[in-house]
Amino acid sequence: MKQIVLRxxxxxxxKASDFEMIDVPTxxxxxxxxxxxxxxxxxxxxxGARLRGRHMGEAAPQAGSGLIPGAAVVExxxxxxxxxxKGDLAHTMDAGWAELLALSANSLRRIDTDGIDPRAxxxxxxxxxxxxxxxxxxxxxxxxGDVLLVDAAAGTVGGVAGQIARLKGGTAVxxxxxxxxxxxxxxxxxxxxxxxxxxxxxETALDAVLRGPPTILFENVSTAMLATGLSRAAPYAxxxxxxxxxxxxxxGPPASVPAGLIIGxxxxxxxxxxxxxxxxxxxxxxxxxxxxxxxxxVIAEDVVSGLEAAPALMETLMAGANTxxxxxxx
Amino acid sequence: MKQIVLRxxxxxxxKASDFEMIDVPTxxxxxxxxxxxxxxxxxxxxxGARLRGRHMGEAAPQAGSGLIPGAAVVExxxxxxxxxxKGDLAHTMDAGWAELLALSANSLRRIDTDGIDPRAxxxxxxxxxxxxxxxxxxxxxxxxGDVLLVDAAAGTVGGVAGQIARLKGGTAVxxxxxxxxxxxxxxxxxxxxxxxxxxxxxETALDAVLRGPPTILFENVSTAMLATGLSRAAPYAxxxxxxxxxxxxxxGPPASVPAGLIIGxxxxxxxxxxxxxxxxxxxxxxxxxxxxxxxxxVIAEDVVSGLEAAPALMETLMAGANTxxxxxxx
Numbered sequence: 001m002k003q004i005v006l007r008x009x010x011x012x013x014x015k016a017s018d019f020e021m022i023d024v025p026t027x028x029x030x031x032x033x034x035x036x037x038x039x040x041x042x043x044x045x046x047x048g049a050r051l052r053g054r055h056m057g058e059a060a061p062q063a064g065s066g067l068i069p070g071a072a073v074v075e076x077x078x079x080x081x082x083x084x085x086k087g088d089l090a091h092t093m094d095a096g097w098a099e100l101l102a103l104s105a106n107s108l109r110r111i112d113t114d115g116i117d118p119r120a121x122x123x124x125x126x127x128x129x130x131x132x133x134x135x136x137x138x139x140x141x142x143x144x145g146d147v148l149l150v151d152a153a154a155g156t157v158g159g160v161a162g163q164i165a166r167l168k169g170g171t172a173v174x175x176x177x178x179x180x181x182x183x184x185x186x187x188x189x190x191x192x193x194x195x196x197x198x199x200x201x202x203e204t205a206l207d208a209v210l211r212g213p214p215t216i217l218f219e220n221v222s223t224a225m226l227a228t229g230l231s232r233a234a235p236y237a238x239x240x241x242x243x244x245x246x247x248x249x250x251x252g253p254p255a256s257v258p259a260g261l262i263i264g265x266x267x268x269x270x271x272x273x274x275x276x277x278x279x280x281x282x283x284x285x286x287x288x289x290x291x292x293x294x295x296x297x298v299i300a301e302d303v304v305s306g307l308e309a310a311p312a313l314m315e316t317l318m319a320g321a322n323t324x325x326x327x328x329x330x
Numbered sequence: 331m332k333q334i335v336l337r338x339x340x341x342x343x344x345k346a347s348d349f350e351m352i353d354v355p356t357x358x359x360x361x362x363x364x365x366x367x368x369x370x371x372x373x374x375x376x377x378g379a380r381l382r383g384r385h386m387g388e389a390a391p392q393a394g395s396g397l398i399p400g401a402a403v404v405e406x407x408x409x410x411x412x413x414x415x416k417g418d419l420a421h422t423m424d425a426g427w428a429e430l431l432a433l434s435a436n437s438l439r440r441i442d443t444d445g446i447d448p449r450a451x452x453x454x455x456x457x458x459x460x461x462x463x464x465x466x467x468x469x470x471x472x473x474x475g476d477v478l479l480v481d482a483a484a485g486t487v488g489g490v491a492g493q494i495a496r497l498k499g500g501t502a503v504x505x506x507x508x509x510x511x512x513x514x515x516x517x518x519x520x521x522x523x524x525x526x527x528x529x530x531x532x533e534t535a536l537d538a539v540l541r542g543p544p545t546i547l548f549e550n551v552s553t554a555m556l557a558t559g560l561s562r563a564a565p566y567a568x569x570x571x572x573x574x575x576x577x578x579x580x581x582g583p584p585a586s587v588p589a590g591l592i593i594g595x596x597x598x599x600x601x602x603x604x605x606x607x608x609x610x611x612x613x614x615x616x617x618x619x620x621x622x623x624x625x626x627x628v629i630a631e632d633v634v635s636g637l638e639a640a641p642a643l644m645e646t647l648m649a650g651a652n653t654x655x656x657x658x659x660x
Contacts, residue, residue, distance in 0.1 A: 223589050241592050256586035259553050262571050263601040271593040 630654030
């Protein structure tokens with residue numbers, strides 16, 4: 001079978017040329033587990049940091065042989081578990097860039113495909129969606145009248161966060177890079193507004209679209225962006241500190257949050273690590289799946305075909321040049 | 331009457347020589363208000379920043395004439411308010427370094443002196459006590475089994491915070507400067523332990539006394555100290571960002587909190603401004619006054635006599651060379 005590996009240890013954000021496809025033996029079906037075929041492979045920003053050993057203390061995959069990690073929707077092709085049968089579809093966080101995977105039964109989660117595209121389980125109903133839901137409903141406790149300001153708003157986490165704000169009776173204002181992403185956020189994700197941070201005078205534009213000071217900030221990008229939001233926030237603003245994408249690949253000083261603004265705004269900041277919410281996946285699905293089925297909550301996808309297309313899409317994702325959730329169909 | 335004013339605008343933390351005592355006309359009793367004599371004047375660290383216009387956006391007092399602000403316990407000497415009679419004792423946040431004050435009726439709060447020293451209303455039952463209570467009970471929601479780490483632990487805010495932790499079924503570990511303050515914190519405030527941050531190897535000493543990772547951090551000093559605590563904190567630690575005394579007089583870059591630690595620890599940070607809790611003063615008193623009356627909650631005092639002694643005590647306080655709550659008896 002085919003698998004993609006790193007050519008060498010990475011010294012910077014991964015580019016397409018950092019990967020190579022190799023032939024490896026098909027793994028055996030483990031006792032109590034399954035052999036599964038990858039149908040849809042998810043590419044996510046955290047993988048860029050993970051490949052350099054900079055994510056949650058997990059080691060980078062071995063160059064030349066290690067599995068590039070990623071979530072996937074898989075189809076069971078052989079089962080030695082009473083829980084799974086051949087042909088079942090499942091979601092797993094323990095997948096990677098390979099055609100076939102040996103997986104333990106408890107790393108699989110059954111997925112609902114009744115009126116829901118299987119790929120949605122990588123995005124809006126996958127880990128990014130869970131991240132947005134956890135931040136918005138479990139930490140920030142979004143409700144009627146809230147004004148959310150979220151950056152990387154065209155990304156799956158940001159896009160879902162804003163749509164949840166709308167569906168819960170609040171208003172979402174997004175920040176994204178470039179007119180195409182802003183149009184997606186406004187027209188497809190139906191935020192009240194989205195501001196292009198690459199445009200000159202964008203902070204003035206942000207002030208113009210904010211009809212009231214943000215009561216919730218959902219930070220995905222950087223502490224500089226957080227300071228921009230916090231300086232405009234309402235007193236007692238709730239801040240979800242979810243990700244710092246701009247810092248993951250940077251070698252500068254550690255990211256830090258201005259303490260004076262936290263005190264001055266009486267803000268509450270909450271660090272969010274999505275792993276902590278895996279045990280609430282059922283509650284998340286119960287709330288979000290109906291919105292997905294009805295079309296109230298959507299996420300654009302950048303889909304490519306064939307495992308060999310993964311490296312180039314990963315480079316696009318790392319450069320922020322994607323528009324939607326990045327998925328590789330195998 | 332006598333009043334103390336600034337000789338000139340301050341360029342650094344106030345010293346005794348920055349003040350002078352002058353004679354001014356006794357103010358008239360305002361319509362609907364009172365004329366009150368200052369009995370006990372509170373000196374508090376925030377006044378140092380306030381005198382330089384660096385506190386909550388309030389202007390510094392005018393050199394040569396402006397009232398140096400401070401809380402006080404006062405006695406009504408003349409009343410044009412139906413709410414107050416000659417001889418009543420009251421607490422006010424609108425006092426200052428003068429013998430007599432013209433005050434509006436609504437800037438006065440009646441005080442409970444049944445088994446409670448009037449001076450306690452400047453410390454443990456005053457604004458510093460309210461600050462500690464708000465942070466511990468309203469923001470961090472301290473409870474059984476919590477481990478509190480608090481710095482400036484010999485100060486009124488820190489000392490009350492730790493005692494509230496103990497009285498609520500938790501454990502308090504303090505950080506303070508010098509053996510005398512640490513002895514006060516351990517022996518009088520009955521913290522489980524107090525570590526002297528001026529001693530060599532103090533972080534190792536801190537690790538030795540922490541029997542479990544802190545679940546609550548109460549920050550009064552600096553973001554460097556906060557990082558020290560946060561790196562040792564339990565996951566989901568609650569952080570009260572109360573004050574940054576070390577930064578108030580500094581002219582360096584703005585204080586900032588390491589974002590990676592907030593996310594890594596899934597910490598919740600809460601900015602605390604005590605003004606927001608003035609409307610909960612009755613709830614605070616109801617909970618804390620019984621502990622003061624029973625002697626379960628105590629704060630040491632540095633008391634000097636005479637308004638003319640205020641400048642030297644202020645200099646002592648600014649240098650951190652006081653041991654207890656600084657009070658001037660008039």
